[in-house]
Amino acid sequence: MNTENDRDELPEDDDDGFVPPKGRFDIPLPDPISQMPTDTKAGFVALIGAPNAGKSTLINQLVGTKVSIVTHKVQTTRSIIRGVAMHGSAQLVFIDTPGIFKPKRRLDRAMVDTAWGGARDADLIALLIDARKGIDEEVENILKRLNGQTALKVLILNKTDIAKREKLLQIAQKANEFIEFEETFMISALTGDGTDAILDHFASKVPEGPWLYPDDQPSDLPLRILAAEITREKLFERLHQELPYISTVETERWETKKDGSARIEQTIYVERDSQKSIVLGKKGQTIKAISKAAREELADIIEAPVHLFLFVKVRENWADDPERYREMGLEFPK
Secondary structure (H helix, E strand, O other), X not given: OOOEOOOEEEEOOOOOOOOOOOOOOOOOOOOXXXXXXXXXXXXXXXXXXXXXXXXHHHHHHHHOOOOOOOOOOOOOOOOOEEEEEEEOOEEEEEEEOOOOOOOOOHHHHHHHHHHHHHHHOOOEEEEEEEOOOOOOHHHHHHHHHHOOOOOEEEEEXXXXXXXXXXXXXXXXXXXXXXXXXXXXXXXXXXXXXXXXHHHHHHXXXXXXXXXXXXXXXXXXXXXXXXXXHHHHHHHHHHHOOOOOOOOEEEEEEEEEOOOOOEEEEEEXXXXXXXXXXXXXXXXXXXXXXXXXXXXXXXXXXXXOOEEEEEEEEEEOOHHHOHHHHHXXXXXXXX
């Protein structure tokens, strides 16, 4: 049975459609909303690869803003995150999937199943390989399974700014021995070098059709979930190896104040009291630092002041609770 301890709180700080007769008012009417172009294209592109290949960094680079958390730790992306990039008349919906690895726990299995599910549903699949590591056992397993996918496939070698060209060519040749990729790109997701060519290629390949999202919407993530992801990122950055992967963040409340600021309440869930102490830190210093970093980034994203209140609770065996998986957008593995 799940148990929950008391929370530890450390606060931070009409349009009716009426058109007036001409000449009645001096205030000009707004310009009409521009219609969608007639030659639009739209499609889904799944980014897959081993943990820490740079998928989250790449999707943020392609979209032009942050939609996926990036940390030094592997396996931090848990669910499918869609980032929307506009390129000419094409709308490219990039799917940042969890890294594909050998699962050991139920949560691991859910993450890997989600990654392959994202690949199956996509119009195109991009395999991202860390050029420093090359093709190891994990990448080989991905290549073997990827061979059975019917979507068009491209190979992207990442971190080329710190890898020698001879090694890049060797990796590309070996990967194409497993699968005949339609194209191979060599890029640096961190600097953006080579990413324009990726956008050009995908824009030429996605099918004709109406855009799936408004052209100014960079992600399908609700702000509540994005806010939770931002705080989870700060947890990983601050605690390094001290906190196990069995932790999660949920946005419990989001209230927009009259002055435009946001009051956000979030709960950090861990499995044991010892983990709770780690998150809080001595005299609450750790949780205060996490809150400050998350608050500042959230304020930049929503372009308004943020008052963030963090709580820490123990929820034993939360990784075996189907409800938690639904909240993360994961299928609960049997």
